[in-house]
Amino acid sequence: xxxxxxxxxxxxxxxxxxxxxxxxxxxxxxxxxxxxxxxxxxxxxxxxxxxxxxxxxxxxxxxxxxxxxxxxxxxxxxxxxxxxxxxxxxxxxxxxxxxxxxxxxxxxxxxxxxxxxxxxxxxxxxxxxxxxxxxxxxxxxxxxxxxxxxxxxxxxxxxxxxxxxxxxxxxxxxxxxxxxxxxxxxxxxxxxxxxxxxxxxxxxxxxxxxxxxxxxxxxxxxxxxxxxxxxxxxxxxxxxxxxxxxxxxxxxxxxxxxxx
Amino acid sequence: xxxxxxxxxxxxxxxxxxxxxxxxxxxxxxxxxxxxxxxxxxxxxxxxxxxxxxxxxxxxxxxxxxxxxxxxxxxxxxxxxxxxxxxxxxxxxxxxxxxxxxxxxxxxxxxxxxxxxxxxxxxxxxxxxxxxxxxxxxxxxxxxxxxxxxxxxxxxxxxxxxxxxxxxxxxxxxxxxxxxxxxxxxxxxxxxxxxxxxxxxxxxxxxxxxxxxxxxxxxxxxxxxxxxxxxxxxxxxxxxxxxxxxxxxxxxxxxxxxxxxxxxxxxxxxxxxxxxx
Amino acid sequence: xxxxxxxxxxxxxxxxxxxxxxxxxxxxxxxxxxxxxxxxxxxxxxxxxxxxxxxxxxxxxxxxxxxxxxxxxxxxxxxxxxxxxxxxxxxxxxxxxxxxxxxxxxxxxxxxxxxxxxxxxxxxxxxxxxxxxxxxxxxxxxxxxxxxxxxx
Numbered sequence: 001x002x003x004x005x006x007x008x009x010x011x012x013x014x015x016x017x018x019x020x021x022x023x024x025x026x027x028x029x030x031x032x033x034x035x036x037x038x039x040x041x042x043x044x045x046x047x048x049x050x051x052x053x054x055x056x057x058x059x060x061x062x063x064x065x066x067x068x069x070x071x072x073x074x075x076x077x078x079x080x081x082x083x084x085x086x087x088x089x090x091x092x093x094x095x096x097x098x099x100x101x102x103x104x105x106x107x108x109x110x111x112x113x114x115x116x117x118x119x120x121x122x123x124x125x126x127x128x129x130x131x132x133x134x135x136x137x138x139x140x141x142x143x144x145x146x147x148x149x150x151x152x153x154x155x156x157x158x159x160x161x162x163x164x165x166x167x168x169x170x171x172x173x174x175x176x177x178x179x180x181x182x183x184x185x186x187x188x189x190x191x192x193x194x195x196x197x198x199x200x201x202x203x204x205x206x207x208x209x210x211x212x213x214x215x216x217x218x219x220x221x222x223x224x225x226x227x228x229x230x231x232x233x234x235x236x237x238x239x240x241x242x243x244x245x246x247x248x249x250x251x252x253x254x255x256x257x258x259x260x
Numbered sequence: 261x262x263x264x265x266x267x268x269x270x271x272x273x274x275x276x277x278x279x280x281x282x283x284x285x286x287x288x289x290x291x292x293x294x295x296x297x298x299x300x301x302x303x304x305x306x307x308x309x310x311x312x313x314x315x316x317x318x319x320x321x322x323x324x325x326x327x328x329x330x331x332x333x334x335x336x337x338x339x340x341x342x343x344x345x346x347x348x349x350x351x352x353x354x355x356x357x358x359x360x361x362x363x364x365x366x367x368x369x370x371x372x373x374x375x376x377x378x379x380x381x382x383x384x385x386x387x388x389x390x391x392x393x394x395x396x397x398x399x400x401x402x403x404x405x406x407x408x409x410x411x412x413x414x415x416x417x418x419x420x421x422x423x424x425x426x427x428x429x430x431x432x433x434x435x436x437x438x439x440x441x442x443x444x445x446x447x448x449x450x451x452x453x454x455x456x457x458x459x460x461x462x463x464x465x466x467x468x469x470x471x472x473x474x475x476x477x478x479x480x481x482x483x484x485x486x487x488x489x490x491x492x493x494x495x496x497x498x499x500x501x502x503x504x505x506x507x508x509x510x511x512x513x514x515x516x517x518x519x520x521x522x523x524x525x526x527x528x529x530x531x532x533x534x535x536x537x
Numbered sequence: 538x539x540x541x542x543x544x545x546x547x548x549x550x551x552x553x554x555x556x557x558x559x560x561x562x563x564x565x566x567x568x569x570x571x572x573x574x575x576x577x578x579x580x581x582x583x584x585x586x587x588x589x590x591x592x593x594x595x596x597x598x599x600x601x602x603x604x605x606x607x608x609x610x611x612x613x614x615x616x617x618x619x620x621x622x623x624x625x626x627x628x629x630x631x632x633x634x635x636x637x638x639x640x641x642x643x644x645x646x647x648x649x650x651x652x653x654x655x656x657x658x659x660x661x662x663x664x665x666x667x668x669x670x671x672x673x674x675x676x677x678x679x680x681x682x683x684x685x686x687x688x689x
Contacts, residue, residue, distance in 0.1 A: 041540065048543050052550045095561060121361070130358035133318050134420075135347040136375050156554025163557035166564075185564065193592075198561050 022218045028139050029147050029217070035140035036148045043145040050111045050146070051153030055160065057110055058103055062094075062161035065102060066168025069093055073169070074177045086179050087188035090169030091162075095192060095201045096257075099162035101249050104208035107154060108241035112216035115146055116237040119220025120230035143221065147213050154209025155202055162201065200256045207248060212241045269332065271296040271428055271460040272317055277326035279309070279316065286312055288484035289326070294462055298476035299454050301463040305506065305515060308481050310464040311355075314430045317462070318352060319343050331427070348376055351421030351429040355436055357413035359405040365392070365416050366401040372423045391419040395449055411442030418449060428460040429453070435467040443467075447474060468507055472496070480506060482515075575625035577662035578606060581636040581649075582616040587672025589638050589647045595621050597651040602627045605649060621649060621666070631656035637670035647672060 036043045073089040119142065122128050128138045166188070173179040192198065216237045223233035272294035279287040286309040294300045302310055315321045316328055319335045328335045330346060338346060359368045369388045373379060379387070392398040395415040405413060414434065421429055434450065435443055451474045454461045465471050472478065472492040479489040480503055488495050488503045496507060505513030521527075586608060595603035603623035611618045621636070633654030640647050651666075660666065 041543075044540075044543050044547050047547045047550070052546045055550060055553070125356055125361070126354045126358040127360055129315075129320065130352070130354055130360075130417075132320060133347055133350065133352040134372050134375070135344040136371075137344075141375075153550075153554075156551060156557070159554055159557035159561060163560045166561075189564075194562055198558075202558070 018222070021222060022214070025143075025218050025221060026214055029143045029214075032137065032139040032144040033148060035144045039141065039145060042141065043148055046145045046149035047153060050115065050149045051156065054107060054111050054153065054157055057106060058157045058161050059164050061102065061106055062099075062164035063168040065098055065161075066090060066094065066165030066170075067172045069098075069165065070169035070172030070177070074173055074179065083177075083179055084183040085187050085191075086169065086173045087184035087186070088191035090173070091166055091188040091192045092197060094162040094165040094169075095197050097201075097249070097253070099158045099165065100201050100204035100208055101245060103158040103161045103205060104154065104212055104245040105242055107150075107157060107209075108212045108216070108245070109238050111150065111153070112212055112237045112241055113234045115150070115213070115216040116220040116223070116234045117230055119143075119146075119217060120223035120225075120233050123221065123223060124225040124227070124230060126225075143217055147217055150213025150216065151206075151209045154212070155205040158201065158205035158208075196256070200252075203256070204249065204252050207252065208245050211244050211248060215241050215244065269296065270294055271331060272462070273327075273329045274313075274317075275327045275329075277316065277328065278324045279312065279321070279326075280324055281309075281312070286484055287323075287326075290481070290485055291326075292479050292486055292489065294460060295477060296460050297454075297458050299450070299461045299463065299474055300477040300479065301465060301471040301475040302479045302481060303464075303466055303468065303471060303506070304481035304487075306466060309484070310466075310481065311432050313481075314352070314432055314462070314464055317430065318347065318350060348372075348424055349427045351424070351426040353414065353417050353421050353429060353431045353434060355433040357405070357408075357410075357417035359408075359413055359417060359420070361405050364402055364404050365397065365408070368405070368416060369420045369423055372420065376424060387423070388419075391423055392416075394422070394453070395419045396445070409442075411438050411445065414438075414446060415449065418446075418453070422453060422457065425457070426459065428462065431461065431463045431465075433465050434463060435465055435470050443470060450474060468509070482506070576603060576606075576622035577625060577628065579621050579623065579630075579660050579662070579664050579666055581619050581621060581666040581669050582611065582614060583619060583638065583669050583671045584616055585671040585674055586617045586619065587638055587640075587647050587674065589619065589649070589672065593646060593648045595623060595649045595651065597630070597653065599650075602651075619649070628659055628661065629653075630660040632658045632660055632664065633668060634660060634666055635668035635670065636666045638672035640672075 069090045070086065073086050073093075074083055077083045077085055077089065119128075122142065128142065131138045131141065170181070170184055174181045174184050219233040219237045219240075220230075223229045270293040274290060274292050277287045277290040278285075290313075292302075302313060304310055312321065316323060317330060317335065319338065322336045331349070333342070333346060335343070335346070359365075360371065363371070366388055369391055370384050373384045373387060377384075389398055389401070392401055395418050397412060397415050397419065400408070400412065400416070405416075408416065418429075431450065434446055438446065447470050450461060450463070453459060454474075463471060463475070472495075475492055477489065478492050478495045480487040480495060482502060488498045488500055490498070495503060498504075502514040504510070505515060511517050589605065589608065591605050591608055593605045594601045595605060603621055605619060606622040607618075607620040609618050609620075610616075619636075623630070630651060631654045633656040635652045635654065637650050637652070638647055639650045654668070
């Protein structure tokens with residue numbers, strides 16, 4: 001019993017220490033953000049690696065999710081004679097929740113784990129150390145551009161996801177299931193509020209982008225310099241990001257839609 | 261570059277260095293000096309913290325107590341900017357080369373030039389080719405680090421380390437894991453760069469033969485302190501038992517063969533009743 | 538050459554992302570109806586506002602001509618004071634217009650429906666809408682139905 005408690009205590013301290021290191025790390029990365037503009041070519045390369053290369057998976061997923069929403073939404077609404085409201089259902093589900101959250105999860109899995117592995121490998125092969133000894137600040141050259149790239153890409157990817165999803169819902173609902181095409185969009189516009197729905201979703205995806213990229217870059221930085229260490233760090237990026245995104249989603253949803 | 265006489269100010273001075281990693285005491289009052297323009301080798305058994313010493317000299321780690329001066333400046337007290345300025349005058353060769361994997365050989369050597377100077381591209385190109393030529397790898401300029409053998413990677417790393425014409429180069433285990441030919445190449449290169457560029461070279465290694473052949477000063481470290489130091493002949497003739505075991509490669513002596521534990525007889529006889537996982 | 542490709546593809550990516558945001562704004566949401574540029578304000582007092590919210594539509598004959606700007610409890614009149622922001626050009630509402638709180642569809646949002654009266658004077662900025670009909674409160678209705686049934 002004592003062992004269990006002391007183990008728990010040790011775990012707690014360990015996680016506190018991790019949080020402390022992660023926060024100091026974040027602070028230094030944010031301070032180095034001027035490098036984003038000065039080393040623009042580096043940042044561009046990172047936006048490509050993290051954003052452009054995630055586009056395909058995001059858009060395909062968005063399409064499928066939108067199509068499933070269209071289908072499932074129709075099946076349920078038709079029972080209430082409210083099939084014409086499909087547009088609103090699809091749009092709200094995507095814009096408020098599925099867009100930001102699913103994009104964040106996919107992003108953590110694809111781009112996040114790649115960032116962690118890349119940085120972890122640089123650490124293991126002493127490249128980061130070599131940079132320091134060559135008087136090049138790894139925060140400015142390696143971490144800051146990657147952080148900015150992730151932070152910028154997420155909201156854009158989430159918007160893409162939602163937009164493609166709406167079209168997917170259209171394809172299934174209007175194209176296959178016979179919902180009136182005019183109603184699809186007019187109902188959608190009637191219930192989707194720019195401020196409350198779309199902007200909330202954008203804010204969520206900005207927050208998620210910040211957190212997921214922070215986790216991914218930090219895990220690479222903090223990884224143990226062995227192949228096991230990198231593998232563990234990559235897994236942790238995905239797991240911790242997923243938990244953080246879902247937890248934050250709950251909090252943000254409560255904050256933003258709370259007074260309804 | 262003219263060579264300073266040995267009696268000129270030492271390049272690196274370490275005074276009463278104490279350093280702990282976690283609970284383990286790595287250095288316990290270590291003191292040594294590195295003369296300018298000469299090859300100094302720091303030797304010792306694996307795990308004595310030789311790499312840590314290089315990191316302390318380079319300012320990546322701070323001593324728990326004691327002081328380290330490089331070129332008259334106390335490393336631990338330098339501001340970030342001045343530390344970086346100091347590092348531009350130091351080159352470091354890592355054990356694995358530590359080439360940046362997202363660039364090819366040419367760009368790796370050009371990296372310090374591009375980061376720290378505003379030289380035009382043609383000038384950089386010529387400098388890079390010169391450095392590569394000095395290490396014999398000008399023809400490999402377009403290869404990526406993944407395509408290089410261990411020895412070649414180290415030579416490229418050396419070219420990169422001398423890109424900014426530093427005053428001093430730190431070599432971390434430069435001979436580890438190399439075949440005889442490559443080892444000979446590295447040895448020659450270290451000697452040649454040291455002589456032609458008038459650098460101070462600090463080598464950290466446990467390859468006794470190679471190191472003794474090219475060193476002007478040898479420092480033996482064990483248990484966190486300097487055991488012996490002097491020229492290669494002086495150290496070889498040194499009286500300490502420990503030096504004799506290390507330099508002669510004897511399997512048993514002051515550093516025991518058997519890992520400490522209970523007596524053999526007790527262990528065998530208690531086999532039946534003991535929990536062995 | 539490699540740089541060129543990078544720049545172009547990143548540019549395309551950012552452009553697509555922004556285009557998606559625009560699409561969501563214009564095609565998907567109600568941003569078009571959002572900004573009523575110039576408005577004048579009239580006040581209406583209700584016993585019960587039900588589920589009426591700020592920014593709910595204000596309609597006449599079903600056509601939206603404004604939005605609810607503010608909902609506040611007036612402790613002197615013991616009623617809710619609702620401020621209606623009506624689009625500037627639409628000052629054809631007679632002074633005896635009635636404002637009622639209706640529900641859009643069965644489960645939809647609540648909004649204000651204006652029914653014009655017959656007065657010669659029109660409502661202007663700062664006027665009060667004198668005739669109001671509060672939102673239907675479900676419990677009261679059920680109570681009324683029950684008493685009616687038991688009364689038969």
